[in-house]
Amino acid sequence: MSGNEAIARGLYEAGVRFAAAYPGTPSTEIMEEYSKYEGVYAEWSPNEKVALEVAIGAALAGEKAVAVMKHVGVNVAADPLFTVSYTGTNGALVIITADDPSLHSSQNEQDNRNYAKFSKIPMLEPADAEEAKEFIKLAFEISEKFDTPVFLRTTTRVSHSKSVVSPADPLPYKDKTAITYNAAKYVMVPANARIRRVEVEKRMQLLKSFAENFSENKMEINNPDIGIITAGMPYNYAKDVFPDYSYLKLGMVYPLPEKLIRDFAARVKNIYVVEELDPFLEEQIKAMGIKVTGKEIFPYTNEFDPGIIQNAINKLNKPANLPTKNVPPRPPNLCPGCPHRGLFYTLKKLKVFVTGDIGCYTLSFLKPLEGLHSTICMGASIGMAHGMSKALKEKGKGKIVGVIGDSTFIHSGITPLLNMAYNKSNAVIIICDNSTTAMTGMQEHPATGYTLLGEETIKLDLKVLVAALGIKNIRVVDPYDLKTTRTVIKEELTKDGPSVVISQRPCVLFKRAKTKPQKPLQVDPEKCTGCKVCLGLGCPPISWKKMEKKEGSKREGVSFIDENLCNGCGLCLQLCKFGAIK
């Protein structure tokens, strides 16, 4: 099982029947797997803040609830997070944060262990799939015992690695739900919050002593010369290369078991703290006055592997001379027939500045499309377009476009769009409505008309919503139609006041697609002049082949379409002035 499958299994075995989440790599499969178990309630919420609030509500009603998100999702959910730490949870509440060292598919590399300390919430960190399954159960036990939310932190390597897991029988589900009133505990006005604030510190003390005897804080004394303090996946990397050293493996990374750490320090000569990203354990251990080696020799950035740890401890600066060769890179690309392609091709031609957002369409910043010029976080495109256009005044007129995906718009684009109407913006916002959350693997959202559990539901009408926010200029285009798309965006750029263009066409991987893929296109090598215009689309099946120059001809090569990849979307056909594509 993968770490994520094991977490889903662990939730089910622990008798957890309530989960809310917003997708995000590497966390997404947890919900996809969990939702398949019999009798569970699982939902995709519009964003992580809502997901956490939904889970808090379920816990308040007495349920064991879980909220699942990727590391940056916790930023979105941070507001309720810090205060649910005060109220406690009544039922039980676990928040799963999936961090992404090495930024395999994220916009930053934040270390969410810091959230545990900052919000005063205990955090467990498993090292592999089997542990992930067991730790989720322990997390719920701790939540129930101490009336506290509990974090479970996983990383890409834990979530997406597979290892042997032994499934157990699920605990029977006990319905403990009821309405209970307790204003002093759940109404966080200053007078009540001040009292809860003290409770939180008392709870931290109790958790600290709990950590001292926590079964998953494990000491292994082997060779006493070197002791390694570590947690999560780096434990496996270290064990791989140094199986004979002594270890203190922390299953709970916050709060730390001070006595246990001192005990370990007394038994070994030299201590290394092995942790990816921030010196989170190291700083706390150093603050105890214990001498350890950490970020002096280990990197701050990227995930580790066994070699990095081995070389750092053995003081090798460079790994042995290994043969290498530079090979052409293989960057990810929009799929053949992707509806985003036509839109960004048009935006590049219009020479506007595009504040972008996060989704598949972010890939269009790459050559040759180069149709997107900034990406910060989900929803940022709209606020930034507005800010830029206000700051640039006349200079920005007709030049600023914000582009956002449908799922991202629902996640955090609605309030900034309302702001644009309210504060009389001039920018144009384009919503790429491909009927799904494509980047993370085709999840449902409020505008798809289906829930995570596969039920049909009310379908959000983006046009009606946009109008309700106060936007007067609203247009809908099909990005497969290059000419109209260009004309419409151009018209909207010249207008006063904010405009919204909905670029509508389902993702080519969309499972409920009504239209079948068209027949693959072909290049007629006789008509092709080798002008390379079609290559500007950056479409995977289109390549260009050099040929011998013929006498009296300027042609140096021709385009070629790989019929196994092409799905006949017809963009290249619209661009070819010589009618060479059929």
Add this chain to the structure above:
Amino acid sequence: MVNNYDVKSILLAGVGGQGTLRASDIMCIVMMEAGLDVKKSEVHGMAQRGGCVTSHVRYGSKVYSPLAKLGGIDLLVAFEKMEALRYMNYLTKDATIILNADEIYPPSVNFGDIPYPDDIIPLLRINYKQVKEIDATDLAKKSGNVKAANVVLLGAISNLMNIPSSIWEEVIKKSFPEKLVKINLAAFQKGRDA
């Protein structure tokens, strides 16, 4: 004392859509059935969109890390020819390399910005003794489906492992829908014979 020095590491490297991860899944189940401890780790975030896909598979009596270190891979299987070069620094000195003759051009090659390397096999041969090229795509076509190229490569891999072919065949049977089993078993055999 713990002994985990019998652990072997395999790296499967391919391009999105080639069935690289499917192949590594099958391989892991075979190893589990053969009574070994197995861990595997993969990077596939952007694979669907034509990027690189890699999968580390590590097996032995007790495996800790699902990820191999640089210079620690015993067997590299490149599902696309050029990908073999990308991960050379992962190989041990006496590593074995199996590569598919298939070439898939990335955008920079399509544009004519960078040439597709034409010295792949010689370059590998200078550094490593065991280099084997297989036209897996062609053998898969002959077995009845181009998509079975990944299973052809599994056949070639199976020759290097001390696991009875009956286990491989059983797992392959369970991994595909009924109507594709015959094609994949044929592909597996072609890979073994290649």
